Amino acid sequence: MLGSLILLWTSFCILFVLFRIQRPKNFPPGPQPIPIFGNLLQLNLGKLVRDLKKLSERYGKVYSIYLGRKPAVVLNGLQAMKEALVTQSVEFAGRPKGLMINHLLQNKGNATDPQTLFHKATFNIICTVLVGTRFKHEDEFLQLNIRCIRETTKTINGPWAMKAFQNMNMIRKSLADQVSQHKESRVPGEPRDLTDCYLDEMEKRGDDGSSFSENQLVFYLLDLFFAGTDTTSNTLLTAFLYLMTHPDVQERCQKEIDKVLGEKMQVSFVDRHRMPYTQAVIHEVQRVADTVPLAAFHATTKDTRLMGYDIPKGTIIIPNLSSVLSEETQWKFPHEFNPSNFLNDEGEFVKPEAFMPFSAGSRVCLGEGLARMELFLILVTLLRRFKFIWPEDAGVPDYTPVFGLTHSPKHYRLGVRLRGSGDLGP
Ligand code: HEM
Numbered sequence: 001m002l003g004s005l006i007l008l009w010t011s012f013c014i015l016f017v018l019f020r021i022q023r024p025k026n027f028p029p030g031p032q033p034i035p036i037f038g039n040l041l042q043l044n045l046g047k048l049v050r051d052l053k054k055l056s057e058r059y060g061k062v063y064s065i066y067l068g069r070k071p072a073v074v075l076n077g078l079q080a081m082k083e084a085l086v087t088q089s090v091e092f093a094g095r096p097k098g099l100m101i102n103h104l105l106q107n108k109g110n111a112t113d114p115q116t117l118f119h120k121a122t123f124n125i126i127c128t129v130l131v132g133t134r135f136k137h138e139d140e141f142l143q144l145n146i147r148c149i150r151e152t153t154k155t156i157n158g159p160w161a162m163k164a165f166q167n168m169n170m171i172r173k174s175l176a177d178q179v180s181q182h183k184e185s186r187v188p189g190e191p192r193d194l195t196d197c198y199l200d201e202m203e204k205r206g207d208d209g210s211s212f213s214e215n216q217l218v219f220y221l222l223d224l225f226f227a228g229t230d231t232t233s234n235t236l237l238t239a240f241l242y243l244m245t246h247p248d249v250q251e252r253c254q255k256e257i258d259k260v261l262g263e264k265m266q267v268s269f270v271d272r273h274r275m276p277y278t279q280a281v282i283h284e285v286q287r288v289a290d291t292v293p294l295a296a297f298h299a300t301t302k303d304t305r306l307m308g309y310d311i312p313k314g315t316i317i318i319p320n321l322s323s324v325l326s327e328e329t330q331w332k333f334p335h336e337f338n339p340s341n342f343l344n345d346e347g348e349f350v351k352p353e354a355f356m357p358f359s360a361g362s363r364v365c366l367g368e369g370l371a372r373m374e375l376f377l378i379l380v381t382l383l384r385r386f387k388f389i390w391p392e393d394a395g396v397p398d399y400t401p402v403f404g405l406t407h408s409p410k411h412y413r414l415g416v417r418l419r420g421s422g423d424l425g426p
Pocket of ligand 1: 223224227228229231232235291292295296297298319357358359360362363364365366367368370371
């Protein structure tokens, strides 16, 4: 018996020494990792942003954690973010290899909730750009895609990915069908959408050994569908949550919109220059929405240095954008919803350097221009026509976001009234 215990203990010690994780020399500090799991067991994946903030208070603006045996450096605050993503843009522009997606949470909604509504709207916009098609809201293809996107983005990077991969595979197949249909109906040199443009370019290049291929096109489309739907939709959901619960802010936007647009039929993106308050509100919504809190993970492309630490090539980099969007030294009102964060004393719109919901540097969000247009045009159009009201029976609003790949607000109902008329819901 004693012999077995000693054998067990010795084996445990040998395994512990074999799998022990040691930080490289002059690597950023961080919590002690345990063999095999690294720091994963010390982090609550559902409250990752909160846990990373706590670690920053203890270890500083640049610290390290282990995702299993893989080292990752977490960047916090404007200074570290700028130094890495902007000043050393090339060194920090890689993407980690071998990370997968972990299914965490599922949301269920019904036909009338604003969640589904905004997802359908943003999905149709990206569809028009990529494959030149809009779908009816009850269309099966649209509903399937939205379900897949929402399920998948309620996940985070990690080693358990089956559900997410099944979803992506389903969408990949439907996109491959779209590409086949485009090949049959296209007129070379007269592109209708991004897919046609890509096929034109592919034809022009022939066999010049470039990376253009049909397979690659399907992956680009998949990437853009995922990146472009949930992000904008969750930002819109956050916008209406705050507008409903801050009626004074909503009314001030509506007054400005009415004054600037007057009798004009439709709003256009250039009108934003004459709407400083509305602009400030949209930016403040993006700041508090904190839609992609940890950006997409980066990786170092070569051995490099950051704020006195040595970081080897291939290290995972986690840009904690959340830490910049509420950094106390950067904002007038870091912890409250207040459009004054984007207004100067003259009431003009100003954009502080720490506003980086789209990240920064050479890996900055590729859809930033489209997203900003969508947010402005959708919000102004709806605010012009409707008044949004927090339902009387909805209790106290809960602003705590649900964490996945993107932050989304908790489920809520939207009270809508035609401006100057009776109630339309919720
Ligand atoms: C409010 C809406 C959006 C937000 C907050 C947002 C935010 C972000 C962030 C933080 C990143 C990671 C950047 C990094 O790795 O440092 C990103 C990447 C990306 N976004 Fe967006 N995004 C939004 C909308 C869109 C839209 C509409 C599209 C599609 C047209 C899009 C396409 C992409 C793509 C393709 C990438 C990956 C770029 C790369 O790997 O270099 N995003 N986005």
